Amino acid sequence: DADVTQTPRNRITKTGKRIMLECSQTKGHDRMYWYRQDPGLGLRLIYYSFDVKDINKGEISDGYSVSRQAQAKFSLSLESAIPNQTALYFCATAATGNTGELFFGEGSRLTVL
Amino acid sequence: AQRVTQPEKLLSVFKGAPVELKCNYSYSGSPELFWYVQYSRQRLQLLLRHISRESIKGFTADLNKGETSFHLKKPFAQEEDSAMYYCALTVNFNKFYFGSGTKLNVKP
Numbered sequence: 001d002a003d004v005t006q007t008p009r010n011r012i013t014k015t016g017k018r019i020m021l022e023c024s025q026t027k028g029h030d031r032m033y034w035y036r037q038d039p040g041l042g043l044r045l046i047y048y049s050f051d052v053k054d055i056n057k058g059e060i061s062d063g064y065s066v067s068r069q070a071q072a073k074f075s076l077s078l079e080s081a082i083p084n085q086t087a088l089y090f091c092a093t094a095a096t097g098n099t100g101e102l103f104f105g106e107g108s109r110l111t112v113l
Numbered sequence: 114a115q116r117v118t119q120p121e122k123l124l125s126v127f128k129g130a131p132v133e134l135k136c137n138y139s140y141s142g143s144p145e146l147f148w149y150v151q152y153s154r155q156r157l158q159l160l161l162r163h164i165s166r167e168s169i170k171g172f173t174a175d176l177n178k179g180e181t182s183f184h185l186k187k188p189f190a191q192e193e194d195s196a197m198y199y200c201a202l203t204v205n206f207n208k209f210y211f212g213s214g215t216k217l218n219v220k221p
Contacts, residue, residue, distance in 0.1 A: 033209070035211075040122065040213055041213055042117075042119075042199060042211045042212050042213035042214050043157075043199065043211040044211075045208060045209070045210070048207075048208065050207075058208070059210075090157065092157075094206075099145075099162060099164055099165070099206070100145055100147055100159075100162050100164065100203055100206055100209070101159045101162070102149075102157075102159070102209060104156045104157040104158070105156070106156055107156075
């Protein structure tokens, strides 16, 4: 089945370390998104991309960077992780022209000590 | 700026009771509204969208532009409806803004 896959699913790291979360999809969608989920705050948009050459900041992009290596791959990096970046991170995809349905990955739980 | 507010973090009802999950939004234009659901150990998924005016799993949601609300309703809750529900908004199908979520617990 066409899917949205996130790796790693769980990661524990230390303050100051560089971390990369990867997202790949087999849905053939052009749009990809990274969200962060925190208790009581819901999902907040970090970055989004409409194609390989298009990268856009979301609500909370500070401290994060992204790379769209191919239409199917969208990676999120934390250059120097800090404890308040401990959260559940979701990748999502959508097709242009689709009436608003986002397809989510299973999430990557990151803990920064 | 766009904002989606879900005032209830937790809503507990008994099986068979009506349920209403509240969602209010702030946006000066004409947004499109959605409800997403996350069942235990499953991915976040679309439940219903305003543009389709559909009923899914017995749930409906009416967009009230005067009150800027998009409350999710079901006349008779079932135990399998227990999940986390998120209201979401988009203004041009580019960016999607989510509320903080409401956990629905349907008791037997």
